Amino acid sequence: FRQTSDHWKIVPDASPFLNLGGQMFLFPDLTFSDGEKMIHLELFHKWHEGQLKDRLDFLEKNPEYPMLIGIDRSLFPKKEGGDSVIKENPLYGSKIFLFSGYPGVERVLKLLNQTAEPEELF
Numbered sequence: 564f565r566q567t568s569d570h571w572k573i574v575p576d577a578s579p580f581l582n583l584g585g586q587m588f589l590f591p592d593l594t595f596s597d598g599e600k601m602i603h604l605e606l607f608h609k610w611h612e613g614q615l616k617d618r619l620d621f622l623e624k625n626p627e628y629p630m631l632i633g634i635d636r637s638l639f640p641k642k643e644g645g646d647s648v649i650k651e652n653p654l655y656g657s658k659i660f661l662f663s664g665y666p667g668v669e670r671v672l673k674l675l676n677q678t679a680e681p682e683e684l685f
Contacts, residue, residue: 564668564671567668567669567672568668568672568675570597570676571595571596571597571672571675571676572595572596572597572598573593573594573595574594574595574596574601577591577594577601577603578594581603583621583628587617587621589603589605589618589630590605591603591604591605591630592604592605592606595671595675597675600629600678601629602629602630602631602675602678603629603630603631604630604631604632604633604671605618605630605631605632605633606632606633606634606635606662606665606666607632607633607634607635607638608635608637608638609635609637609638612638615634615638618632619632619652619659622654622658622659623652623653623654626654626658629678630658631658631659631660631671631674631675632658632659632660633659633660633661633662633666633671634646634649634659634660634661634662635661635662635663635664636661636662636663637663646661649661657674657677658674660674
């Protein structure tokens with residue numbers, strides 16, 4: 564990530580968890596900063612499936628919260644309709660994205676850059 568982005572930096576000493584209220588906590592896998600704002604990235608793999616619905620509900624009610632959610636496609640078996648339920652979410656592509664195994668740098672950067680004003684990127 565460091566070699567790909569000059570604008571966004573990974574914050575190595577970010578808080579290990581954030582209180583979202585109502586006994587809900589965010590445990591970001593990575594936190595990014597552009598020098599002014601911080602965006603938290605939480606990745607959901609098969610073993611985190613139980614918390615995914617709550618996190619999606621929170622983000623839908625609080626779309627301004629500085630958070631991105633990455634969801635491993637393995638959570639959505641094709642025989643059960645696949646990942647279409649996520650792709651229908653209004654925040655898909657802006658705050659929510661799908662990945663296989665581990666998300667690529669380009670995909671994460673695209674969403675981070677959408678949070679910045681165009682003139683901030685140059």
